[in-house]
Amino acid sequence: MLSYGRGDIEAFERLYLKHKGALYRYFVRQMGDKQLAEDLYQETWSRVIKAASTYQHSAKFTTWLYRIAHNLLIDHVRAVKPLSEFTEEQQQDMGQEPQALADSYRPDVELMQAYKASLLKTCIGLLPQVQKEAFLLNMEMGFTAAVISDIAGVTLEATKSRIRYAHRSLKDCVAAKWQGGSHEIQ
Incomplete structure (x- = not known):
């Protein structure tokens, strides 16, 4: 991610290829709706791209990536229904x-x-x-x-x-x- 932040497009491609399947499955399993999962998946990668220049290595990239995914998921769930229903x-x-x-x-x-x-x-x-x-x-x-x-x-x-x-x-x-x-x- 640090390399991508410095402009190395191939570094992003390697990150994307490594994490794309697992991240997509995470959303599908959480949401049960493939279209919604696809939307949240795309938004996660969009946020990764936007944060490239400001990314700071304070945790593993995987942890950071899933933190973004988690926050998007929580935002969606809160917007749609209370967690307990x-x-x-x-x-x-x-x-x-x-x-x-x-x-x-x-x-x-x-x-x-x-x-x-x-x-x-x-x-x-x-x-x-x-x-x-x-x-x-x-x-x-x-x-x-x-x-x-x-x-x-x-x-x-x-x-x-x-x-x-x-x-x-x-x-x-x-x-x-x-x-x-x-x-x-x-």
Whole structure:
């Protein structure tokens, strides 16, 4: 980033190529809306470009990049809805089992794994935004709690709590949905 700030366009290309896939997945997983994810993704890179000449190396570039992404995400969520509310669609999905299982139950391994993945995806979608973000950054991106706390601008203990609560909530949610939607599968 420092090289790009000094005018090295190829340095930006290397940064972009290294981080583009993971950053885009971050937004898709957080938002569940590919068009909105694309908009936030583009805005993140736009802000990186605008900040090139003033960038100061106070943290890893990855941490700085995800801090920008996090702030855009938080700004969007605050503008659209309070963090503690579910969307109408999520509320409707809470008691429903995935359509694939409802339409064609067969006790084979692939179907069972698809059902479990669907349960987990549904439950991740129901997490409060701050827990979902911490969980996904930790599990999918492999970031440590310390890096996540830098990205989110919260204490290390708050980040650890968010990850711990997310795990607990997911375990409880999946167990409840598993019992509620698959009595004969066990």
